[in-house]
Amino acid sequence: MAAPEGGATGEGASGDGYVPSERRLARERYQRARAHRATAVAALSTLVTAAVLYLVVVGAPGWQRTKETFFSAHYAREALPKVLEGLWLNVRLLLICGVAVLVLGMLIAVARTLRGPVFFPLRVLAAAYTDFFRGLPLIINLMIVVLGVPALRLQGVTVDPVLLGGTALTLTYSAYVAEVFRAGIESVHPSQRAAARSLGLTNRQALRHVVLPQAVRRQVPPLLNDLVSLQKDTGLVSIGGAVDAVRAADIIVGRSLNYTPYIVAGLVFVALTIPMTRFTDWVTARMDRRRAQGGSL
Amino acid sequence: MHPAHRPLRRAVAAATIALLATAVGCAPQPEDSASAAPSGPAAKSCAKGGLATKTSGKLTVATDEPAYEPWFKDGKPADGKGYESAVAYAVAKRLGYDRSAVVWQSVPFNKAFAPGVKTFDFDINQVSISAERKKAVDFSSGYYDVRQAVIALKDGKAAGATDIADLKKLKLGAQVGTTSLDYITDVVKPTREPAVYAKNDQAKSALRNGQVDAVVTDLPTAFYITAAEVTEAKIVGQFENQGGAPEQFGLVLDKGSALTPCVTRAVDALRKDGTLARIEKQWLSDAVDAPVLK
Numbered sequence: 001m002a003a004p005e006g007g008a009t010g011e012g013a014s015g016d017g018y019v020p021s022e023r024r025l026a027r028e029r030y031q032r033a034r035a036h037r038a039t040a041v042a043a044l045s046t047l048v049t050a051a052v053l054y055l056v057v058v059g060a061p062g063w064q065r066t067k068e069t070f071f072s073a074h075y076a077r078e079a080l081p082k083v084l085e086g087l088w089l090n091v092r093l094l095l096i097c098g099v100a101v102l103v104l105g106m107l108i109a110v111a112r113t114l115r116g117p118v119f120f121p122l123r124v125l126a127a128a129y130t131d132f133f134r135g136l137p138l139i140i141n142l143m144i145v146v147l148g149v150p151a152l153r154l155q156g157v158t159v160d161p162v163l164l165g166g167t168a169l170t171l172t173y174s175a176y177v178a179e180v181f182r183a184g185i186e187s188v189h190p191s192q193r194a195a196a197r198s199l200g201l202t203n204r205q206a207l208r209h210v211v212l213p214q215a216v217r218r219q220v221p222p223l224l225n226d227l228v229s230l231q232k233d234t235g236l237v238s239i240g241g242a243v244d245a246v247r248a249a250d251i252i253v254g255r256s257l258n259y260t261p262y263i264v265a266g267l268v269f270v271a272l273t274i275p276m277t278r279f280t281d282w283v284t285a286r287m288d289r290r291r292a293q294g295g296s297l
Numbered sequence: 298m299h300p301a302h303r304p305l306r307r308a309v310a311a312a313t314i315a316l317l318a319t320a321v322g323c324a325p326q327p328e329d330s331a332s333a334a335p336s337g338p339a340a341k342s343c344a345k346g347g348l349a350t351k352t353s354g355k356l357t358v359a360t361d362e363p364a365y366e367p368w369f370k371d372g373k374p375a376d377g378k379g380y381e382s383a384v385a386y387a388v389a390k391r392l393g394y395d396r397s398a399v400v401w402q403s404v405p406f407n408k409a410f411a412p413g414v415k416t417f418d419f420d421i422n423q424v425s426i427s428a429e430r431k432k433a434v435d436f437s438s439g440y441y442d443v444r445q446a447v448i449a450l451k452d453g454k455a456a457g458a459t460d461i462a463d464l465k466k467l468k469l470g471a472q473v474g475t476t477s478l479d480y481i482t483d484v485v486k487p488t489r490e491p492a493v494y495a496k497n498d499q500a501k502s503a504l505r506n507g508q509v510d511a512v513v514t515d516l517p518t519a520f521y522i523t524a525a526e527v528t529e530a531k532i533v534g535q536f537e538n539q540g541g542a543p544e545q546f547g548l549v550l551d552k553g554s555a556l557t558p559c560v561t562r563a564v565d566a567l568r569k570d571g572t573l574a575r576i577e578k579q580w581l582s583d584a585v586d587a588p589v590l591k
Contacts, residue, residue: 257410
């Protein structure tokens with residue numbers, strides 16, 4: 001809810017002897033009054049909405065049982081330490097796979113945007129990779145990698161379900177991220193590349209110093225989307241038997257038939273996502289501020 | 298405020314009000330189960346074939362899909378083959394519903410226990426009875442006394458285990474939501490975190506691939522796996538029951554279901570007249586004893 005746009009206020013007379021006119025003061029009074037009214041209306045409508053939702057949920061005939069089954073303090077207390085223990089696995093996977101995905105995705109994106117006929121096979125391979133792994137359902141990818149690769153009994157290839165699961169996640173997500181990067185690279189205006197080349201930069205230097213920095217900066221929000229999505233999908237490595245936050249909740253649910261642990265796990269994931277989002281918002285805002293000042297070359 | 302925004306704002310406000318009105322207008326459906334829960338066997342006569350079932354004159358029985366051997370045969374619960382399928386039809390017969398009046402329904406394990414209106418009369422899915430679970434659902438009396446067993450590859454690290462201490466240092470696996478997993482965490486207490494699988498199928502392939510040293514399942518399942526599915530594995534042994542009382546599978550009913558006393562009485566009668574023993578001999582006969590791990 002944005003307050004109506006007020007212009008610059010005519011606060012006090014700054015050295016130039018400016019005195020705001022009667023009309024201007026009246027206008028500002030009017031705008032302030034409008035802003036107050038808007039805030040009051042927003043508060044009231046929020047209250048009404050909350051009250052209605054509360055009454056609908058709590059007044060439902062099944063509320064008592066729903067409350068016991070989904071919001072039991074006893075099971076929440078039991079689940080939280082176990083869920084957090086499992087979450088450590090999610091976080092480790094997110095950090096390692098996140099870095100791998102960014103690097104691999106960037107390489108694939110660059111491979112797809114290389115110019116020159118000599119790179120044709122590389123471009124085709126990169127395009128085939130993104131097409132295949134973006135289309136392949138993640139759960140099937142995980143099944144094949146986590147349960148299928150060990151069946152090959154290859155010497156020196158790990159059978160650790162977490163490592164294999166991380167590999168599968170990296171394969172799928174680097175395909176997503178490669179497309180995000182490629183869109184970013186292609187959204188940089190050709191004049192930028194032309195200007196860089198005319199300054200005597202090679203193709204590679206132009207990409208490295210002119211195109212990619214602009215591309216990456218534009219891609220922060222969609223990249224964050226993919227990272228948050230990856231963070232939640234790390235839980236799917238539990239296919240191979242590893243216990244992550246969701247599986248830890250699963251174990252308690254299966255024993256007790258009470259669903260509260262799922263709620264706990266869900267809230268823990270949300271709590272993990274929010275700081276990440278705020279952090280990237282802050283990074284983006286800082287980059288924008290720098291750019292607005294003419295950038296630091 | 299630009300005048301051009303006025304209609305938009307009005308539209309948004311109107312939509313919000315309409316949405317809220319819909320939310321309030323959603324007439325909540327009263328639950329017709331828990332409120333009128335008869336307690337005690339005399340609450341309702343268990344009239345033959347005239348119980349207050351979901352569909353009048355029919356008995357709706359649920360189980361998970363896929364349905365595993367030896368509990369069901371060929372993944373078809375409705376054909377009366379396999380221990381649990383046979384038990385379900387025997388219970389139905391006791392309640393006065395012949396084969397044509399039994400309707401099977403596929404309900405995932407977790408969904409069978411969610412609050413809200415149940416879509417089935419009872420669920421038969423190797424669910425162990427426990428005091429904790431009784432808070433969420435009703436159980437009939439137990440129709441099968443179950444024990445837990447350890448499976449390992451014949452040439453694996455766990456093959457020579459003769460007692461629980463031998464299993465402590467190994468990587469063990471079990472299916473989530475099973476008492477098999479509880480036996481690992483509470484009885485064996487291994488030093489390495491157990492692997493927990495969504496389905497026994499994944500536990501089997503992990504055992505084949507050497508991702509786990511041993512898998513814990515109930516004894517009949519263990520016999521079936523070693524006999525038909527993972528023939529390079531063997532049963533290392535079985536656990537003693539925890540806490541003295543035998544662990545039992547029970548039929549799952551909605552909490553406070555009017556059918557619970559009737560179904561319980563039917564199961565008790567089947568146990569008494571030897572029907573359960575006969576069905577067990579027919580479908581689980583090769584589940585002879587395995588050495589007990591102490």
